[in-house]
Amino acid sequence: MQKLKLGAALGICTALAGAASAQDNMEKLSNMQRTDATFTVIDQTGPTAEALADIVQFINVPEGFEVSLYAVVPDARSMAVAPQGTVTFVGTRKDKVWSVVDRDRNRVADQVMDFAPSITFDIPNGPCFSRDGFLYIAERNRVLVFPAAEFFFEGPDPAVGVVVPKGELIPVEEESFNHTARVCRVGPDGKLYISLGQPHNVQPVEKLELYDRLGIGGIIRINTDGTGREVFTRGVRNSVGHDFNPVNGDLWWTDNQTDGMGDDIPPGELNRQTAAGQHFGYPWLGGASIEIPEYKDVPRPEGVEFVAPAVELQAHAADLGMSFYRGNSFPAKYHGGIFSAQHGSWNRTVPVGAQVMFTALDDEGNAAGTEVFADGWLNKETGEYRGRPMDIAFLPDGSMLVSDDFAGAIWRIAYVGTASE
Amino acid sequence: MRGLAPLALGGVILTGGALAEGDALPGDPAAGKQLAGQCRTCHGLDGLARIPIAPHIGGEPVAYLIHQLTAFRDGRREHEMMSIVARSLSDQQIADLAAWYSGHSIAVEMTADPSAAPEACVDCHGADGLALIPDAPNLAGETNIYIDTQLKAFRSGKRTHEVMSPIAMELSDQEIRAVADWFAAINISIEQAE
Numbered sequence: 001m002q003k004l005k006l007g008a009a010l011g012i013c014t015a016l017a018g019a020a021s022a023q024d025n026m027e028k029l030s031n032m033q034r035t036d037a038t039f040t041v042i043d044q045t046g047p048t049a050e051a052l053a054d055i056v057q058f059i060n061v062p063e064g065f066e067v068s069l070y071a072v073v074p075d076a077r078s079m080a081v082a083p084q085g086t087v088t089f090v091g092t093r094k095d096k097v098w099s100v101v102d103r104d105r106n107r108v109a110d111q112v113m114d115f116a117p118s119i120t121f122d123i124p125n126g127p128c129f130s131r132d133g134f135l136y137i138a139e140r141n142r143v144l145v146f147p148a149a150e151f152f153f154e155g156p157d158p159a160v161g162v163v164v165p166k167g168e169l170i171p172v173e174e175e176s177f178n179h180t181a182r183v184c185r186v187g188p189d190g191k192l193y194i195s196l197g198q199p200h201n202v203q204p205v206e207k208l209e210l211y212d213r214l215g216i217g218g219i220i221r222i223n224t225d226g227t228g229r230e231v232f233t234r235g236v237r238n239s240v241g242h243d244f245n246p247v248n249g250d251l252w253w254t255d256n257q258t259d260g261m262g263d264d265i266p267p268g269e270l271n272r273q274t275a276a277g278q279h280f281g282y283p284w285l286g287g288a289s290i291e292i293p294e295y296k297d298v299p300r301p302e303g304v305e306f307v308a309p310a311v312e313l314q315a316h317a318a319d320l321g322m323s324f325y326r327g328n329s330f331p332a333k334y335h336g337g338i339f340s341a342q343h344g345s346w347n348r349t350v351p352v353g354a355q356v357m358f359t360a361l362d363d364e365g366n367a368a369g370t371e372v373f374a375d376g377w378l379n380k381e382t383g384e385y386r387g388r389p390m391d392i393a394f395l396p397d398g399s400m401l402v403s404d405d406f407a408g409a410i411w412r413i414a415y416v417g418t419a420s421e
Numbered sequence: 422m423r424g425l426a427p428l429a430l431g432g433v434i435l436t437g438g439a440l441a442e443g444d445a446l447p448g449d450p451a452a453g454k455q456l457a458g459q460c461r462t463c464h465g466l467d468g469l470a471r472i473p474i475a476p477h478i479g480g481e482p483v484a485y486l487i488h489q490l491t492a493f494r495d496g497r498r499e500h501e502m503m504s505i506v507a508r509s510l511s512d513q514q515i516a517d518l519a520a521w522y523s524g525h526s527i528a529v530e531m532t533a534d535p536s537a538a539p540e541a542c543v544d545c546h547g548a549d550g551l552a553l554i555p556d557a558p559n560l561a562g563e564t565n566i567y568i569d570t571q572l573k574a575f576r577s578g579k580r581t582h583e584v585m586s587p588i589a590m591e592l593s594d595q596e597i598r599a600v601a602d603w604f605a606a607i608n609i610s611i612e613q614a615e
Binding site for chain 1: 458461473573
């Protein structure tokens with residue numbers, strides 16, 4: 001017969017020493033002190049790298065483009081390329097942020113190691129840079145800032161500041177694991193824009209008011225010192241990718257739609273936001289017109305007109321990270337358009353997604369056609385994933401990085417043809 | 422497979438409803454393997470999780486799997502993905518899935534000294550994170566954030582269990598993370614049953 005000890009507080013004191021020191025580290029680092037943290041370094045050669053490189057042959061891209069393995073990065077999620085372009089910071093849904101370095105500029109990473117190992121991260125999915133080189137990292141329930149991270153990432157104890165303290169991004173009771181992968185971007189106004197997924201499939205009615213007020217199921221913006229919080233975007237289910245149109249400042253973002261309504265509804269969304277406070281219809285609508293059954297009889301917010309998605313995409317393909325194309329090495333048709341990653345479905349009868357989409361924009365900034373740019377990460381014969389694209393970023397040379405948290409890799413797609421378009 | 426060991430709590434013998442459920446229907450692993458097509462994107466066919474938010478379920482105690490799938494189906498435990506997948510499962514299908522995933526073998530490799538394991542956890546979950554009782558999950562190699570999230574759910578009442586709820590109630594955020602880090606650091610390998 002086994003005995004159970006309920007003296008929990010007493011029982012786990014052996015494990016406490018580690019927790020206490022992790023807590024102290026934030027203070028030490030804020031004071032520019034040192035810790036004894038050590039790096040985790042990811043081998044970029046050997047069996048894992050070779051197995052990943054073997055996947056490249058299956059990935060299809062348009063004529064003139066070439067795919068390669070850029071880096072082995074476990075659990076690779078949202079990416080932020082540093083202003084100088086030497087290092088890319090990559091978030092995870094675990095406890096690591098990776099720094100990915102291509103020092104010799106041969107377009108293959110030569111060093112991947114964890115960033116700020118002295119800090120206890122908690123779902124640090126979303127890194128983003130300000131134009132003056134501050135790295136922000138949005139976690140499940142905290143936002144940190146690392147000044148000049150690009151130059152200090154090689155030490156274990158970079159200087160750090162707290163933008164939003166732990167437990168203040170959302171109420172602690174609303175923390176979940178899924179739908180807590182935050183994405184951040186610094187807007188044209190210099191503020192931080194952070195997406196906050198709502199933690200349910202469809203939120204219960206009794207949560208509506210709270211969530212709407214806090215921007216859970218929305219995108220918030222705050223000053224870079226954490227003050228001035230506003231709900232910028234309303235009526236979102238779970239957005240895991242947004243970017244600003246560099247031409248006119250519109251905020252575009254993807255949204256994942258409701259599960260459990262069948263294989264073919266509701267459609268995935270790519271949304272265009274032209275003003276603060278716009279409401280995009282969730283949880284009343286998925287896509288432009290599919291009513292969510294739980295909300296058929298729930299009154300819609302008064303005096304609010306729902307904004308329909310700019311593009312409806314295949315249901316359950318899971319549109320996640322996205323970036324405008326600001327480079328110029330791709331052919332002209334891609335300039336100023338949006339590349340977005342479809343992570344792939346998780347319980348659709350026939351799996352779909354796991355590809356990179358391209359959406360062109362017209363002169364007025366409207367969506368003007370969406371097409372598949374790269375696919376092949378899904379083995380359509382067996383329904384098995386070889387990889388699952390999660391986010392899109394661009395190196396200063398205009399080539400594309402695609403993060404993949406299934407394979408644990410970053411793929412690079414470059415244009416090598418002679419642009420004649 | 423380990424035998425059933427009744428759990429004593431303050432003199433009360435706890436034999437959860439899960440055990441009765443587990444005894445009721447013998448599962449067919451071959452049928453479970455077919456059904457596992459809808460699990461594999463997240464949990465793998467072998468039960469080694471493919472995404473961080475999913476737990477490893479290969480080699481899990483059969484009673485625990487039945488208990489959790491039934492709780493998701495009946496709404497006693499909620500998760501935005503699992504509640505949807507489980508809602509249409511019959512008792513027989515749950516038994517089949519549990520038979521498939523529990524039939525794999527899990528092996529662990531520890532680098533830390535087992536005597537440093539969190540004491541409140543080891544009697545049920547093992548110092549090496551392999552469950553010692555039928556209604557406890559293996560914790561070895563789970564993503565630390567998964568364990569962290571579950572402990573916080575027990576603490577807040579979002580998830581309830583007669584043993585886990587009172588334990589979690591006493592834990593601070595730092596203590597929870599320390600427990601999670603302990604079990605997450607254990608390396609596992611799962612060998613899929615044929």
